[in-house]
Amino acid sequence: MNCDPACPVLSAGASLAENRFDLPLGYLRRVAAVDPEVDETKRNLLKLAAVAGVLGVGVGGAVGGAIQYVQPGMVGLSSYPRVQLIDLDGKPLTVTNVEAEYNVGTTDLLIFYYPLRNEPNFLLNLYPVNGSPPSSTNPGAANVPGGVGTYGSIVAYSAICQHLGCPAPALAWYPPAAPVVGQPLANLYCPQTPGGRVFYLHCSCHGSTYDAANSAANLTGPAVLPLPQVVLETDPSGNIFAVGENGPPVNGHLNTLQGDYGIGTSSQLTKETPVILCNIA
Numbered sequence: 001m002n003c004d005p006a007c008p009v010l011s012a013g014a015s016l017a018e019n020r021f022d023l024p025l026g027y028l029r030r031v032a033a034v035d036p037e038v039d040e041t042k043r044n045l046l047k048l049a050a051v052a053g054v055l056g057v058g059v060g061g062a063v064g065g066a067i068q069y070v071q072p073g074m075v076g077l078s079s080y081p082r083v084q085l086i087d088l089d090g091k092p093l094t095v096t097n098v099e100a101e102y103n104v105g106t107t108d109l110l111i112f113y114y115p116l117r118n119e120p121n122f123l124l125n126l127y128p129v130n131g132s133p134p135s136s137t138n139p140g141a142a143n144v145p146g147g148v149g150t151y152g153s154i155v156a157y158s159a160i161c162q163h164l165g166c167p168a169p170a171l172a173w174y175p176p177a178a179p180v181v182g183q184p185l186a187n188l189y190c191p192q193t194p195g196g197r198v199f200y201l202h203c204s205c206h207g208s209t210y211d212a213a214n215s216a217a218n219l220t221g222p223a224v225l226p227l228p229q230v231v232l233e234t235d236p237s238g239n240i241f242a243v244g245e246n247g248p249p250v251n252g253h254l255n256t257l258q259g260d261y262g263i264g265t266s267s268q269l270t271k272e273t274p275v276i277l278c279n280i281a
């Protein structure tokens, strides 16, 4: 992954980041040299395949087999699955639970993987802390694009930065603070962005920010693209499902559906502590 060497996630070796992005589509990875004693059979097979290819003799089948061995088949999905989200306690994630437990002031990062095992996403509820409608003195948002739940405030975005791929928790949610009476809304940790947004996702690697209330549109660079948005749905019981994704491909994937195995039929939230830095570009 092309994350900056200073990326706090990589330098700290945070568990969530480790091995998460192995084998993304189109990326090469240096591996240790093969022990000649252990792998002599495979080495000879490759030599044989190479010689056969050069000589052009009729052993196309053997060459094809060798190439297939060297380049594992691409893994991925042919379409977006319907995946049920599971809460931190192992129970189905419902609108009722989200609206009771999480809000615009939640500081922990709620992460789930979808549609592939190496594609993390944020789950956010942007509704105000006090449960009253958002206003100029009550920070939060309702009826946002793609939002589900009673107030259309529950959304999900890719947790991999669209610049050079720093993942959560380096890419993090920055909740708004309760405003000072008579003063403009403020962010709990950093100043508002040049776009005047007070709640945003911010990447501490190089300072990109994304508008959490507007399909994760890019607010500040160096990233230029929005974060992919997970399409959420609810059933009549209020259970929440991930059913698709809009926007650009997840960073590091030429196609969001290709580059690892699917997550399965359910995906459980995990909790992360954000990396907070005010280096908005």
Ligand code: FES
Pocket (backbone or CB within 6 Å): 003, 004, 161, 162, 163, 164, 165, 166, 203, 204, 205, 206, 207, 208, 221, 222, 223
């Ligand atoms: S990786 Fe550079 S701003 Fe996020």
